[in-house]
């Protein structure tokens with residue numbers, strides 16, 4: 001039996017059998033969550049663990065003893081004594097058929113990984129099930145919207161499989177409700193109100209929809225600029241430089257060029273979320289106008305490039321002069337409301353201890 | 367009415383979105399962008415969500431010509447009986463097609479604004495009432511149609527004349543439990559398709575925690591070839607109201623809704639008049655029949671053209687103003703229904719049976735069925751048959767007797783080639799397999815089901831592949847698009863039947879159709895996707911030659 005090691009967090013609600021193995025579960029766990037915990041590799045396409053389970057793709061179906069039809073494991077709560085099979089021949093055949101059906105409605109299955117964080121999910125499942133074989137050929141369901149003029153998000157619905165992860169992440173995670181499902185059946189389309197471009201909608205360009213899209217139908221336009229650059233993509237874990245939330249990001253680079261940003265799904269502060277700046281505003285890194293060295297203003301108004309030591313000396317000298325001439329209260333500190341705790345603490349220490357004034361505040365109050 | 371007046375009229379009510387949309391649709395002949403913005407702001411629905419939800423419904427126009435432009439039924443019976451030509455002849459007026467509008471016994475229905483006209487061509491179109499069921503041809507004892515043919519039955523006086531509301535009067539003299547036990551004992555089961563025991567449903571709602579509870583009458587009747595609920599509501603509306611009020615008493619529910627399909631505009635007026643009569647007579651509203659604390663507030667909500675809104679989860683989402691995808695089950699409506707509170711969802715026929723069952727007793731009702739079967743079922747019979755219409759049969763009744771003795775058999779010089787079951791959802795039974803009795807056990811034994819009891823007859827002049835194509839096209843048109851197997855499967859099966867499949871060999875065709883069918887049946891998220899493959903399965907079972915020549919034609 002697979003039992004919980006840590007009995008302290010939450011009570012054990014019961015146990016069920018998955019593929020012959022007895023497994024303990026806690027209140028509120030779905031069959032899918034338990035199966036994942038036990039590394040059953042149940043395939044999914046409409047699932048994003050941050051979102052409420054929706055039950056669209058039906059790839060996660062499992063057999064449940066005593067029930068005629070398989071059930072979607074993502075939407076089925078575990079119950080004491082359940083006997084579950086995750087990988088019978090019949091299930092695997094259904095999964096393959098479903099994947100072949102999905103493949104048949106898409107025009108492009110070879111998706112550039114720069115498109116987005118989850119963009120390879122469909123492709124990987126198709127190869128795992130050897131399912132891209134041209135069966136079920138027929139009409140395509142997408143209605144591409146590649147000419148949406150926004151600079152960030154490519155909307156190529158020819159690749160859309162109607163999993164609605166984008167719609168759900170926008171509503172459930174972002175609270176923006178910028179996009180939704182128009183029409184029904186094979187004619188469903190992802191749309192903003194009145195078919196508007198994203199610029200004329202509630203979209204904040206957080207990029208969440210792009211990163212959860214399992215097909216690259218929504219893709220990162222800025223990252224795709226680098227698709228022709230030679231070299232492999234490497235990822236470097238870092239923290240978004242913009243604000244105090246401290247969202248974890250994975251910086252995508254080709255050689256020494258930053259080509260895109262992925263939110264870190266395991267970032268403790270953001271759990272996969274980012275805003276428009278952290279997601280898309282990285283062009284400054286390679287911008288020719290970017291300052292890479294400190295500059296000191298000369299008497300004639302022009303700037304001279306110096307080393308950090310000289311720059312800090314000059315700044316310290318300037319501050320000291322002001323204090324000597326006008327007194328300690330002539331200096332005030334205004335900390336950025338977006339600075340992290342540590343920086344804010346250092347700032348007030350700097351103002352109080354080194355100038356001897358209490359004139360310290362932050363910008364959200366000033 | 368101004369925008370503000372419309373909004374204020376409904377904003378404080380339960381389930382306000384549909385009536386607000388209908389009111390704007392009526393006033394402006396379509397739903398304008400400005401209206402959508404106003405409604406979204408007033409009801410605090412995100413604009414993109416409201417816009418998308420409106421596009422879900424077939425009958426909401428977003429352009430002109432709008433609501434008043436004719437919509438012509440090209441459903442599975444009408445398209446074989448002049449519907450397509452009628453549509454063509456009304457094209458100049460901006461006519462568009464609509465799926466089966468539930469008038470297969472009196473064709474071809476054309477919806478213009480809030481009126482249904484029927485006729486075979488543009489000149490003969492006429493607004494006339496829903497046909498009454500003919501006298502029972504076998505003199506079988508009836509429950510649902512017992513009094514429906516009586517003069518003045520649709521009005522309160524006429525209804526009371528033959529004992530109407532006596533059931534309610536007597537039920538409230540005893541406990542809820544007694545009423546629930548009686549319904550359980552009668553073996554009345556859902557007549558909307560799924561056949562769940564009605565008394566057990568009421569019991570579950572009575573025992574469920576949370577209030578206010580609701581009774582919802584499913585009057586969406588979207589299944590092609592079904593038109594029984596329409597006859598009941600138009601000619602015996604008080605039977606439905608009394609049934610719902612009994613359900614309210616049994617469960618302690620205070621809110622009631624009749625979710626009426628868009629295609630029955632006149633029915634709304636009939637029901638509303640009956641509700642008003644009942645209200646005035648103290649049979650609805652507060653302290654019903656003087657009984658303290660027995661309140662039941664009954665309202666009508668009209669759908670807007672979506673077969674899936676007959677599926678109870680989808681219906682509940684639609685009422686709540688949400689996108690009408692079906693809900694994941696469990697939890698079921700008995701505990702998590704309207705606004706996530708305990709809710710009874712019952713079909714019109716189910717509810718309309720209850721008053722007579724209460725009056726005449728559980729044993730009486732059970733014994734109406736033949737053999738071990740309990741009760742009766744209304745069958746809507748249409749298509750190539752002499753006397754189409756609604757027939758109330760005892761469960762276990764012979765299909766052949768219904769077709770030939772009761773309904774006069776096929777038209778002169780023709781023979782029956784096949785009939786459908788459950789409207790379309792049960793697929794076909796071919797002529798050589800019609801020796802069945804009308805009960806779930808027998809029909810399920812044939813790989814089909816009786817469901818809501820629609821039976822469409824196809825005679826030997828019909829092309830069964832094309833009938834199957836039209837049926838599958840209906841399911842594809844009505845698939846909500848939530849789950850992959852149905853969204854893609856109904857589309858691909860339609861394509862496999864449309865005659866444009868040039869590349870496939872018979873073997874590959876069959877393999878693809880089988881694989882799609884089995885994945886739909888096994889994994890679809892609701893009954894629509896699970897049932898649709900009955901069409902292709904039965905076509906393959908009974909008409910292999912027709913499929914061969916269909917593929918050869920290419």
Ligand SMILES: Cc1cc2nc3c(=O)[nH]c(=O)nc-3n(C[C@H](O)[C@H](O)[C@H](O)COP(=O)(O)O)c2cc1C
Pocket residue numbers: 555556557558559560561562584585586587588589673674675676677678679711712713714716717892893894
């Ligand atoms: C696709 C679909 C369409 C349905 N349409 C209807 C309908 O139009 N009317 C109805 O009463 N039940 C319909 N049902 C069945 C309802 O979900 C539900 O079972 C029924 O309303 C319960 O009432 P009953 O127990 O009295 O039959 C439909 C089910 C499905 C899956």
Ligand code: SF4
Pocket residue numbers: 166169170174176177178179202203204205206207208209210
């Ligand atoms: S970018 Fe963000 S706000 Fe815009 S549609 Fe995507 S998830 Fe919604």
Ligand code: SF4
Pocket residue numbers: 159160161162163164165166167190209212213214215216217218
């Ligand atoms: S755009 Fe992507 S995330 Fe959105 S529904 Fe289509 S495939 Fe799913």
Ligand code: SF4
Pocket residue numbers: 674692844845846847848849850852853890891892893894895896
């Ligand atoms: S089976 Fe069809 S109608 Fe039902 S949820 Fe799936 S897509 Fe929607």
Ligand code: FES
Pocket residue numbers: 043044045046047054055056057058059060061072073074075
């Ligand atoms: S993950 Fe369960 S249906 Fe998609």
